[in-house]
Amino acid sequence: MENKDRNLYKLDELSDYKIASNYSDVRGWKIVDADNRTIGTIDDLWVNKDMQRVVYLDVKADKALMEDSRNEVHQTIASDNGSEFMYRDGDSHLIIPIGSVNINKDTKTVMASGIGYDTFRRTGRYNTQQRFDRNYERAVLRGYYPNENYDNDDTFYSRREFDNRY
Numbered sequence: 001m002e003n004k005d006r007n008l009y010k011l012d013e014l015s016d017y018k019i020a021s022n023y024s025d026v027r028g029w030k031i032v033d034a035d036n037r038t039i040g041t042i043d044d045l046w047v048n049k050d051m052q053r054v055v056y057l058d059v060k061a062d063k064a065l066m067e068d069s070r071n072e073v074h075q076t077i078a079s080d081n082g083s084e085f086m087y088r089d090g091d092s093h094l095i096i097p098i099g100s101v102n103i104n105k106d107t108k109t110v111m112a113s114g115i116g117y118d119t120f121r122r123t124g125r126y127n128t129q130q131r132f133d134r135n136y137e138r139a140v141l142r143g144y145y146p147n148e149n150y151d152n153d154d155t156f157y158s159r160r161e162f163d164n165r166y
Helices: 063-069 117-122 134-144 153-158
Strands: 008-010 030-033 038-048 053-061 093-097 102-104 109-112
Touching: 008 053, 038 063, 038 093, 053 063, 063 117, 093 134, 117 134, 134 153
Parallel strands: 030 109
Antiparallel strands: 008 038, 030 038, 038 053, 053 093, 102 109
16 A cells, blocks of 8 residues: 555554543553453554554464464455465554453553454464555454445445444
8 A cells, every 4th residue: 555545554553642541551461352362462553544543452462362372274364365374474563443442441442352263373474574455454344243234335434333432
């Protein structure tokens, strides 16, 4: 994706952006599923610059989750044709839509109560040295919410999955 078309940025890349005072900076916090199983640690926040708000949590997957996923084949956008692939070294991050989590400020924990551990285990990862595109976003969202349609780009970030309850 060329810069002129780029809309998503990591918060760490945006020196002129900061988290509003009424929101928690969840970077470094643990994220768990509904059964309190560790998914990973929030590494950064993906910001939609047009909307000026966070749309994804960037999660560094927990070592146990990665080991559970190792040597499994997953459907993600790894090449232009979207074929299946084996995880490569460095593919250790995943994205979670901000509207899919609840934040507990007291325990400094983020809970993805509607997405189970096995779903996270199967979710396509990306390498932080590379950018992901809309096809990757769609593939991940379909993994989390298989009965939804994510084809309309005009309303893509207007969905409940991106509701900024955070």
